[in-house]
Amino acid sequence: MIHNPNREERDSRNVLIKTFGCQMNKLDSELVFGSLIKEGYTLVTDEESADIILFNTCSVRQKAEDKVYSHLGKLRKYKEERPGMVIGVMGCMAQNEGEKILKRMPHVNLICGTRMFSRLPELLDEVNGSKRHILAIDDDATVDFDRSVAQRPNRFHAFVSIMRGCDNYCSYCIVPYVRGREFSRPREDIVNEVKGLADDGCKEVTLLGQNVNSYGKGLGGNGHFSKLLRQLDRIVGIERIRFVTSHPKDMSQDILEAVGELPTVCENLHMPAQSGSDRVLERMRRRYTSTHYRGLIEMAKTLVPDITIAGDFIVGFSGETDEDFLDTENLMRDVRYQNCFIFKYSPRTGTDAEKFVDDVEEETKKRRNHRLLELQEEISTEENSKRIGKSLEVLVEGTSKTDNQKLTGRTRQNHIVVFDFPESGYPVFPRTNGQAGDPSLYIGKLVNVTIEDATDVTLYGSMDSG
Ligand code: 5AD
Numbered sequence: 001m002i003h004n005p006n007r008e009e010r011d012s013r014n015v016l017i018k019t020f021g022c023q024m025n026k027l028d029s030e031l032v033f034g035s036l037i038k039e040g041y042t043l044v045t046d047e048e049s050a051d052i053i054l055f056n057t058c059s060v061r062q063k064a065e066d067k068v069y070s071h072l073g074k075l076r077k078y079k080e081e082r083p084g085m086v087i088g089v090m091g092c093m094a095q096n097e098g099e100k101i102l103k104r105m106p107h108v109n110l111i112c113g114t115r116m117f118s119r120l121p122e123l124l125d126e127v128n129g130s131k132r133h134i135l136a137i138d139d140d141a142t143v144d145f146d147r148s149v150a151q152r153p154n155r156f157h158a159f160v161s162i163m164r165g166c167d168n169y170c171s172y173c174i175v176p177y178v179r180g181r182e183f184s185r186p187r188e189d190i191v192n193e194v195k196g197l198a199d200d201g202c203k204e205v206t207l208l209g210q211n212v213n214s215y216g217k218g219l220g221g222n223g224h225f226s227k228l229l230r231q232l233d234r235i236v237g238i239e240r241i242r243f244v245t246s247h248p249k250d251m252s253q254d255i256l257e258a259v260g261e262l263p264t265v266c267e268n269l270h271m272p273a274q275s276g277s278d279r280v281l282e283r284m285r286r287r288y289t290s291t292h293y294r295g296l297i298e299m300a301k302t303l304v305p306d307i308t309i310a311g312d313f314i315v316g317f318s319g320e321t322d323e324d325f326l327d328t329e330n331l332m333r334d335v336r337y338q339n340c341f342i343f344k345y346s347p348r349t350g351t352d353a354e355k356f357v358d359d360v361e362e363e364t365k366k367r368r369n370h371r372l373l374e375l376q377e378e379i380s381t382e383e384n385s386k387r388i389g390k391s392l393e394v395l396v397e398g399t400s401k402t403d404n405q406k407l408t409g410r411t412r413q414n415h416i417v418v419f420d421f422p423e424s425g426y427p428v429f430p431r432t433n434g435q436a437g438d439p440s441l442y443i444g445k446l447v448n449v450t451i452e453d454a455t456d457v458t459l460y461g462s463m464d465s466g
């Protein structure tokens with residue numbers, strides 16, 4: 001038989017997916033993994049053995065897009081050596097940049113927008129082994145939420161999409177343009193998926209949406225998100241429910257009451273303020289004031305004892321003065337966040353803020369970014385230190401990356417904990433017949449850990465025995 005390298009490459013179906021950006025992208029990659037496995041593809045984790053490399057991308061800041069271009073550039077030579085391989089760009093940047101990617105990176109074969117993921121197997125069949133370029137970006141295509149519960153990277157945790165898109169059009173943000181209009185998934189579908197996950201051994205779910213608090217908008221009536229939480233709380237087997245992201249304009253008392261009352265809903269909110277200055281918030285079109293935001297934080301702390309808050313801030317937004325920045329520093333100091341993500345403003349083409357001048361110097365953006373990081377580090381260290389001496393419930397995720405003799409997991413309040421486990425004695429809840437001292441016995445279990453030390457990002461301790 002004549003050896004035909006092209007044919008060999010057409011038949012091989014090893015896929016690598018590299019994910020950039022937010023949790024929504026991680027979930028999309030998981031869903032794409034699932035659909036490709038069904039079609040007989042094999043997933044690999046290294047470039048050398050991949051016949052198809054897909055980049056699931058982010059457009060929220062210029063830096064995120066630059067990073068993907070730089071990765072794609074590095075693959076040019078690789079592709080020359082293996083002309084049969086397929087390189088694809090999917091997700092937000094595919095939607096945003098479209099044909100521009102093909103012009104800049106002609107070795108890319110496939111561009112697949114945010115609403116075309118369900119067609120990926122078909123598109124790959126079309127492109128596989130051929131020299132064709134395919135551009136699949138359809139603004140009107142519907143999003144498929146379907147997932148096979150069994151195909152997920154983590155046995156004990158799963159992301160669950162409850163809505164797609166965003167209707168808020170914050171003036172700086174590209175998400176509504178690349179992800180499309182807000183659309184809530186029917187409640188029964190979400191409940192059925194979480195039931196399926198619970199039956200398959202999943203203990204913790206994180207509900208995902210750009211603005212989960214407005215879940216169900218357009219369906220008539222109020223309180224859809226709190227009703228959803230109440231229904232999911234009753235599913236046997238699910239021990240913890242988390243949700244991201246909360247938008248302050250749609251956060252309400254009924255949601256915070258549900259967080260406070262429901263045993264499975266974790267005491268942690270990710271509720272970005274973006275700025276502490278009303279002038280800046282107005283230009284950002286966030287539709288709340290810092291007073292309203294502070295009121296919500298107070299309500300959350302009253303209704304949910306021991307709640308931790310995570311936030312996002314953008315520094316150096318167009319027109320931000322030293323005084324505006326001081327308002328942000330003050331807000332950060334008053335809320336006492338557990339952790340914050342801080343970003344330098346990056347103008348995005350097509351957004352409303354593009355018409356404002358990007359007038360804050362890069363040096364000033366850097367300085368403000370640094371100042372907020374420094375302040376947050378101080379607050380996080382102080383807040384985390386308050387946990388020393390306490391015994392906290394931890395869902396064990398695995399062994400620590402830096403020391404495989406230690407375990408790692410998260411508290412309900414979303415602290416990362418690294419801890420020792422007993423060499424002998426009973427593994428705690430639920431007791432198993434396995435040998436104590438084997439770390440794998442604890443993975444996916446709830447254990448109690450007494451905290452002995454803390455940094456700004458990690459708590460350290462020892463597992464309580466018996
Ligand atoms: N520049 C900088 N940060 C941004 N974000 C969104 N758009 C931009 C932008 N143009 C940040 C916001 C948001 C997070 C996901 O990214 O803080 O909450």
Ligand code: SF4
Pocket residue numbers: 166167168169170173174175176210211247
């Ligand atoms: Fe972007 Fe605002 Fe929508 Fe969040 S709520 S995705 S910041 S437009």
